[in-house]
Amino acid sequence: MTAASPEPTVPTRDQVLRAPKVLLHDHLDGGLRPATILELAAEIGHELPAGDADSLARWFAESADSGSLVRYLETFDHTVAVMQTAPAIARVARECVEDLAADGVVYAEIRYAPEQHVSQGLSLDEVVAAVQEGFEAGMAAAGGRIVVRQLLTAMRHQARSMEIAELAVAWRDRGVAGFDIAGAEAGFPPTRHLDAFEYLQRENFHFTIHAGEAFGLPSIWQAIQWCGADRLGHGVRIIDDVKVAEDGSVELGRLAAYVRDKRIPLEMCPASNVQTGAATSIAEHPIGLLTRLRFRVTVNTDNRLMSQTSMTAEMWSLVQAFGYTLDDLRWFTINAMKSSFLPFDERLAIIDGVIKPGYAALLG
Template sequence: MASLALDTIRRVPKVVLHDHLDGGVRVETLAELAREAGDTDLPADDPERLAAWLAGATSAASHDHGGHDPVIELLQSEQVLTRVAAEAVDDLAADGVVYAEVKIAPERHTAAGLTPAQVVAAVLAGVRVGAARARLFGHRIEVRLLLTAMRQAAHSMEIADLAVRFRHQGVVGFDIAGPEHGYPPTRHISACEYVKRENFHLTLHAGEGFGLSSIWEAIQWCGADRLGQSVRIVDDIAVAEDGTAKLGDLAAYIRDRRVPLELCPISNLRTGVVRSLEEHPVEVLRRLRFRVTVNTDARLLNQTSMTREFAALADTFGYTLTDLRWFTVNAMKSAFIGHDDRLELINSVIKPGYAAESVDRVRAAFFRGEDPW
């Protein structure tokens, strides 16, 4: 089959579970905010130069989330947070995303006096605005928030409580991010246990900047429902030259329990976790039928989108629309909304969207006199 066109990938329904709000702010908005702030090191006079500067400044550090600092410094008011949240929903909708869980670390937006609760309320207001605007243009998109605590700080219990308090207002789970080395997830086990006692959802960044022990603690001690990044799970898989694979105990447990993996291939490439997309374990994990999902991580900082993620994987591994649908359904099955809502999006939006695109693709190839297969 011919390679997938970018427009085809953009049109099909997509789901993203790992997308940081501060990592996806529009570069034009950042440039405007930087000019208004005045006292900033950002090259705010040229959006293109600013985008290149951010990509270069964060490429080595973003898996520790230190590279987000220049952006976060500009996101310290309710008005700005509402604006960037609404714009994020606009951009996700334009990219064909129909469901998104966006991560926000409230503790990082309080430098100008906002409380963490005010931060969450401001972002949720923006999400509602963006979703309403998308509906005006005929695009359905559902967006929820994940509240992130930083593992190098000591606010996880406060953020976990905040997530539970906002659970019926658009927050669907609790997350822990930040540098893995020296900051194991068990430092925040009280917050994780509280979230589980409240029958709420938990996803932890684990297995990106550190190895299998981080993943093991996230699953077996903290009780994570999903694993953020987790690319290093491949260290527990031995692949022979003939393609057969032997799974270690941890990898087998994660696959057997269907623990979703929030993989972010282009982010992993930019931060040096993998040397090339060809070496990314997404294909090994897909072939072994782990619960693999594909995500953006930080759209601006990694110069990516869900369309670009899928296009890069399709070009690298020869994925078809059937493969992209598999990733998308995996993600929707793994979302932190209710079972009925997940099924409704899969059966009413995602599967029909891919089916229609497949029919159009075959019809167009037929009339061009090409082999559609």
């Protein structure tokens, strides 16, 4: 009698922690350690809403848990305030890499808006250099266990997107892998920044666009069909173009079908989406149906401080909600690595040399 192939098993939380993970959507100013915020704020005399690390962490989580994207974004006033000098920015960047490496992340693209870090006299170029210094220190400390790249973000309500796009291209071979726009979607469509996106396309450069989070299908349509986005930041509202009939059959609208057919990556951030009201719960998050329909789904943290989350926590919550196996988590991880802005050969090296062996060891 031959042995049957083993049934796929739902992983333990420890296995999720040890599994190699890939992170494409994480904000540098949304992932600071509370203790670091306290120290940096004390150095510059910035007043915080709480005086110890635990209370401060709780304040960030509660403020971000309001169900409003606008209120959620207000929490960044404090993190950005303490990131206005090169040493402070480099420290935050280094600690970011250390924290991700400890969480089993093997590749990450970390985004932030350089224009938000110049109030104390730093130039945009000096901001990028400080982040890169921190990332390199963090990668060195991790002993080659993690590769990290920058994504430079322009704020959609400002008018500096072309300047930031040019900055990103200037740093393309020195640690910057791509460009992004972020901020409140409603009233600030991505087409306001069309000149920047057209410039990036002419430069053969990669970019993602925050779209389909607080605003619906028009935002996603513009990001892809007008601006040419390589990936969608969140993209959760693509579900508005998916109809599920009473008998369980599914019909995709034109836009949803296009996104799936073209394998346009969705940078999904479940915990954050629940906080901002883009989804009612993890169990009811569209990621379940979109995964079943085999969209190019990736799992991300968005803002680790505000959402009190990590890649392990995000994946573990999906395991609990949907019964995902290690094979499913491997699928998410390879999706993300395929969708990264690293050169193809470097992506392949991480998939074949790190991710597949890492999961094979857990499955063995």
